[in-house]
Every structure is written in structure tokens, then in C-alpha cells.
Amino acid sequence: MNANIKIALLITVVTLSWLASGLFKGEDPEPVQDMATSKQAIVEVQQSSTQQYIPELFLRAKTEPHRVIELTAQLSGRVIAVPGRRGVSIERGQPVCVIELEDQQLRVDSAKAQLHQAEIAYRGALQLETAGYQSELAIAQAKTALQSAKLLLKQSQDNLEDLIIESPLAGVVETRPVEVGDYIAPGQLCAKVVELDPIKVIAQVAEADVVKLRLGDKARAEFFNQSPIQATISYIAHEANPNTRSYRVEATMQNADLLLRSGMSGRLVITQPPIQAHLVPASSILLDATGSPVVRTVLNDGHVVQYRVSVVGETDRGVWVQGLPEKIDLITVGQNYVAEGELVETSLRPQLATD
Numbered sequence: 001m002n003a004n005i006k007i008a009l010l011i012t013v014v015t016l017s018w019l020a021s022g023l024f025k026g027e028d029p030e031p032v033q034d035m036a037t038s039k040q041a042i043v044e045v046q047q048s049s050t051q052q053y054i055p056e057l058f059l060r061a062k063t064e065p066h067r068v069i070e071l072t073a074q075l076s077g078r079v080i081a082v083p084g085r086r087g088v089s090i091e092r093g094q095p096v097c098v099i100e101l102e103d104q105q106l107r108v109d110s111a112k113a114q115l116h117q118a119e120i121a122y123r124g125a126l127q128l129e130t131a132g133y134q135s136e137l138a139i140a141q142a143k144t145a146l147q148s149a150k151l152l153l154k155q156s157q158d159n160l161e162d163l164i165i166e167s168p169l170a171g172v173v174e175t176r177p178v179e180v181g182d183y184i185a186p187g188q189l190c191a192k193v194v195e196l197d198p199i200k201v202i203a204q205v206a207e208a209d210v211v212k213l214r215l216g217d218k219a220r221a222e223f224f225n226q227s228p229i230q231a232t233i234s235y236i237a238h239e240a241n242p243n244t245r246s247y248r249v250e251a252t253m254q255n256a257d258l259l260l261r262s263g264m265s266g267r268l269v270i271t272q273p274p275i276q277a278h279l280v281p282a283s284s285i286l287l288d289a290t291g292s293p294v295v296r297t298v299l300n301d302g303h304v305v306q307y308r309v310s311v312v313g314e315t316d317r318g319v320w321v322q323g324l325p326e327k328i329d330l331i332t333v334g335q336n337y338v339a340e341g342e343l344v345e346t347s348l349r350p351q352l353a354t355d
Helices: 003-025 032-037 104-131 136-162
Strands: 041-049 051-053 056-072 077-081 095-099 164-166 171-175 189-206 218-223 229-236 246-253 265-271 275-280 293-298 304-308 310-315 318-322 327-333 344-349
Touching (some): 041 275, 056 171, 056 246, 095 189, 104 136, 136 164, 189 265, 275 310, 327 344
Antiparallel strands (some): 041 327, 056 189, 056 265, 171 189, 218 229, 229 246, 293 304, 293 327, 310 318
């Protein structure tokens, strides 16, 4: 073997020995898994404190007349006038339908004559009693005849008044099924009058909320293309609807210009007493294993704490909740990726404004 080959073999053996010594004697690299587990999660938090919140109960509602009166005929006869036109506002005491007089005036005149005769007979009986020519029985009979004559006259006069059917309230003539010339019988409908000032707003409230309401509570009625109108709770049902288990609530409000009609849909907003609550972003609320709403916060030592909360109100700025300490660091970003008791790093964001 010549010298060049020997030198090449020597260089090759030295190189391989050096590489082998570095491969087996070098330090082991740190496991990737250990590096990942040693790194803490970073979450964004928002400092929050309890604030005064005035809850509002929002209820779907509709309008109804304050009163509805169906005017019916007491006597039979032909209709000779219908002053109360359908859809027109009328005042209290204004005629709606007028029935033909026929012989009703004659009946009144006859009753007056009978009363005059009975009065003369009764006075004559008293005079004869004074002279000793009349018995007590005759006097009693004369007195009875007098009372009967008075009653007959009263009935005749009432019948005469019943020929003019008047509205007992100010309102709007909603229905008037008779026209001039129609024959109307006792009990037949002449007109239906609805009272729209004041007007009622009707809503259904859940059994969990009905206990919060009181007669006289102030409310606000809101309708499409209308300014909010102040109302007052005037009725709260004591019996629930058997199908919905909700309770009927009525609020009364003024409607002098009659802009609101019966059957209009809107909502009734009832103001509740003020409470202390936190205003938090809606995205910060999660659900626990039982389906209850929770939020996650960070303590001063960096550990995550989870609180179950109750939602008491919603706005376009966030959600009002109760069930939290007075001051918290609320997790607003990353709350889905951390668990209670976990140690995290925090990044602060501004607090929600309540104005």
C-alpha cells in the first residue's frame, strides 16, 4: 500500500471518530412538550365594578278600548234618525239612534190625566175621613190608586225617553247596524261605542316577573312611528292563563288626540327599582355544564375563577349581570381557552361605559 492511500485512510478514520464522539456525547435537547406546558396562557381582562342599574321589563303589548258599550233598543219601533254616524266621535249624552214616537206621547198624556184623577180622589177621601164619612179601607184604596198612577206616569215618561238612544260615554261609534227606516226590536243593537281616551295597553307577563309589579307603577308605551307615552299600571290579573301560564297586565294612558287605535301592537316598558349589577360584554358570558350562564375572572395572583351569574338586563353596550364580587378583572378575550384554577397572564382593556 502506497503512502497516499495510507494518509487518506488515516484522515477518514479520524473524521469518523470525531463525528461519532459529537453524536453520542452531546447534550440532549429539551423536550418540546415540556417547553409547551411551561408557557402560561395570555388573556385579555377588563376591570369591572358594580354600578346602579334600573331594570326595565319589556313586554309585547297591544291597545284596547278603555270601555266598550253596546247600545240596544228598549222599545220596538221604526228608526227615524241616526245622528251617530259610524267612525265619528261623539260626546256623552249625544243621540245615536232615534225611534219613531208613534203613540208614546199619548201614553204619557193619558198617564198624567190618570194621576190628576187619582190625586183628586185621594184628597176627597181625606176630607170625608175628617167628616167621619169615609172608612180607612177607602182611604187606603185611594192612596194605592194614587201611587199606581204615579208609577204609570214614570214608566210612560221613561218609555218616551227610551225612544232616543243616547251614548253614556264620550267615544267613537264603531258599529251602527241600523239605518233610517229600519224596524228595531227590544234588545236589538243600535250601535257599539268604544272609549279610546283614556286607552288601555294590554300585555302578558311571566309568573317570574308578575311579583315585581304593583298597581300604580309607572310604565312607558312604545308604538311604531309614535313618541313614547307615559302610562300607569291599572290592573294585574290574579289568575294565570291556563295555556301560557302568564298573567294579564293593563296600563292606562291618555289618548286625547285619538292617534292610537284599538288593536295596535307595540311594547310596554315597566321600570323596576334600581339594583347593583355589573355591565359586561355579551361575548364574555359562557354556559357551564348545567347550561347556566357563567363568567371567568382573574384573581390578583393570576388564577382563573369562574362565577355563575344571573342576567338582569340587556343594552346595546353589553349585558347587566348579578352574582359577582364588587370589583373583578373580567376575562373578555381567551375565556374559552382557560379553565378555573389555571394560572394565566393578563392584558388590560378599557372598562365599558354606561352612558
